Amino acid sequence: MSTDFTDPHLLDALGTLASRAGAAIMGHYGGAASVKGDGSPVTAADHAAERVILAGLADLLPDVPVLAEEAAAAGLWPVCEGTLVAVDPLDGTREFISQNGEFTVNIGLIAGGRPVAGVVYAPALSRLWIGAAGKAEAMDLPPGASIGDAKDRRTIRTRPLPPAGPVALVSRSHPDAATAAYYSDRGIAEQRAVGSSLKYTLIAEGAADVTARFASITEWDIAAAHAVLVAAGGEMTRPDGLPLAYGRADRQFRTDPFIACSGAYAAAGRR
Structure with missing residues (x-):
């Protein structure tokens, strides 16, 4: 192979x-x-x-x-x-x-x-x-x-921003105050709870626009869906827009906080 x-x-x-x-x-x-x-x-x-x-x-x-x-x-x-x-x-x-x-x-x-x-x-x-x-x-x-x-x-491709505004996905089992504040600061009214890496595939399919995580997570949790989302025209970066680094054995493969979103959400400067 x-x-x-x-x-x-x-x-x-x-x-x-x-x-x-x-x-x-x-x-x-x-x-x-x-x-x-x-x-x-x-x-x-x-x-x-x-x-x-x-x-x-x-x-x-x-x-x-x-x-x-x-x-x-x-x-x-x-x-x-x-x-x-x-x-x-x-x-x-x-x-x-x-x-x-x-x-x-x-x-x-x-x-x-x-x-x-x-x-x-x-x-x-x-x-x-x-x-x-x-x-x-x-x-x-x-x-x-x-x-x-x-x-x-x-x-599949990510979608244009809906006229009514972005739809955000929140973790069903791991909600956190920082993520809630991020959505509130950006006036994102519609939020849907979804478990696992389905959040990122739904954005890739054009069913939602953004999901954020401000707590550290392990690379195995997001690497596959990160690749799918990027291939569909989306982004997954640190909140400051810099790339996420993978293969970080020095930190037991823990990631930085990140924003995962459609290309349209990123282009609109909503991050």
């Missing part, structure tokens, strides 16, 4: 891999959860999905370091120099536990300290997003299915 992270054949293979991880997740839907050392929840689904993804990456990208959430929780951090695969096998574990469907599988490909390609899969919604090299796609794909079985595969 080519090591070109924007190779469409590689991205399709990763889409199928995410679908198979989604099937592993759905096999544990409704199961019990435990608590990790950092206080966050974890389930058998998290571990099952990560096993599927790591096995697949060993075949597809055998020489690329992998940053994976549950491996990192066990103390297994990759050695890398700006090139790696960032894996969140189940983003939105709290949403998975509550069974609201708003959880995702995330595989982000990072080169030169930035996400250049990404695959995001929502197994409960049978929805897959892929983005790289200026092209983002969305499609319907049941858990466990090969990407060749995808339906309604189409190119």
